Amino acid sequence: MSDTAFNKRVELALSDSSLHIALERVTSRFTTLRHNGFASLPHADEVRDRARLIRAHTLSRLDSYLAQFANSVEAAGGRVHWAADTAAANGVVVELAKERGAKTVVKGKSMVSEETHLNRALEAAGITVVESDLGEYIIQLAGETPSHIIAPAIHKTKEQVGQLLHEKLGIPLTDDPAQMTAAARAKLREVFLTADMGVSGVNFGVAQTGTICLVENEGNGRLTTSAPRIHVALMGIERLVPTLDDLSIMLQVLARSATGQKLSVYTNLITGPRRREEPDGPGDLHIVLVDNGRSRILGTRLAEILYCVRCGACLNACPVYQQIGGHAYGSVYPGPVGAVLTPALEGIDPWSELPQASSLCGACREVCPVRIDIPRMLLELRDESHRAGLTPLWLKVGLPIYRFVATRPALFKLASTLARWVTRPLASQGWLTRLPPPLSGWTDHRDFPALAARPFSDQLRDKHRKGAKTQSYTKTSS
């Protein structure tokens, strides 16, 4: 491997034994939960097909559903803000905070806010931000970024979290998750009661009713969106479904796919701010619709990645993610979905290695609740990467030479004979233990067999000569 930043991160991840323990514990648990979750769903395949159709349909008419959604939100008393990029999105939130004199912001989980680096923007404006999702809270205390879409602190073992809370919150050292959760909860209660503004993400927006749906298991999302006087929700523009009926289908596959639950513990449906007759809830509801590159993906061969519902199942299933975790990708969205979404949103140039970090095993496609063909798009991105001149030199030279040889059978035969002559004397008991670069990558981890003494086609011809039924024939045309 060459010495790129990506390879360095991979090296670091592969040598981190705590990371391996953490990844093994969590990805295998999620995989089992997901499996059992779908086993209990009648007609699971048809429900997934339907969910896929809903996503495809919505995105094919995204402009009109967005307009309908914005109208419905405003009709319910909410405000809609359109943000073309991260600066615009952060600008909206910071301005709102300043305008309303907010000093403390409590946040629910939001991948879009990770995309825009909202915390940084708020802090730069002198506003305190506290993450309220337990996993996000942990990584905020640690000064890190999420390494998984739904389990942001997946890279940490419970022992490491115990140490962190001991250092940062001054609680006694423990590895008991219940004690750690209780300590974090006590701290967060104060924040919920004093925060001026709640910022959340959105799992789905319903075009018909202007409802936003947030799913979570800790209750922090409900408090974030109801306790402070202002609620600001950040939402990717692709996150829409047409109707509440469609939402019910999406929720069935999302919860099962993410955590194996039939329904998340808290499934919040929010339509507009507090109404006059209601005793509590935020007086202001603002929904920030963030594009940030999404509209550019629509209509391209990568458009299918916008079907994603952010369940994280492809991360758990991915054998590469299981080895290197989320941080090695270096992108906000890690794993198979991140390897497509990141270059799709930000361009292939800085991210050309991500689509290469896959054996194309197809486990991601198999578990995706909306059957996104991620391997196909990884291949599309490899094509794009090559056309952008980003293929490593040895492949840029080597593969066309291979093609030249492989399209000329006589030359192919000659080349294999030469390779046989070279490799056989070097092999010990039929195996080569060291090859020169770039083939050394192979022998770094496994032996390579010497070429066979007699190639298959020759053996077959021998058999044929002895009068067997097989018949070879040669080209007569051209």
Place this chain on the structure above:
Amino acid sequence: MKPTTVQLFATCIVETLRPEAGMAVVEVLERLGLAIEYPEGQTCCGQPAFNGGLWDDARAMARHTLDVLCRDVPPERLYEPAPIVVPSGSCADMIVHHYPELFADDPKYGPLAKDVASRTFEFSQFIVEAPGITDLGAHAEGKVVYHPSCHLLRGLGVDEAPRKLLSRVQGLEVVDLPGATECCGFGGLFALKMSDISGAMLNRKLDNVESSGAQCVVGCDVSCLLHIGGGLHRRGAKIETKHLAELLTNDER
């Protein structure tokens, strides 16, 4: 109609690295009473270039393969295209799924790709689907695990066929492979480009193979078997790797 003739696309890996797998495939097909045509001039299906993103080079190799498989049909078989048998899930998947994509807009090779895709089968898939096939009379001693290679399992959706065939080998004990459906980390050029990640994936597979207590790993993709075999040899583990056909032709008692 029951096929009487099959075309064999042996793959470049069988040709150069594991001819015994190819010969076993030939043996099985002949025992089933099939005549085998081996189209001369076949080389590589082009998958390395396709997966590497060099699609023009992949197309050149695919055109060559399509020419070899289509142009030289002997006169007696002109109106009856034969099934193409491929002893590799990965190369078969390339031909079945990616050839038609690569030539979607090609007036000449588009139809050829579709024709060839429609009559291409991975070895175990073909054997099970070909009618009238029961017992091949195979016999082998010992414990084996079956490794379902990714493109066979998730690309072509073939899982039952090889397991069924394996279960018919008398005397063989097929034991469970923990994490069987996990990729062995081969992934073609992935094993070179991302060799450390690939190596970590391989280690996990090898741990599972060793813990199963099997003496042999059986599969339908010689490439993955060479990867696993190379890893086992590096560890000094005395565990063999064999293509399914090699067990089906085993009749030593």
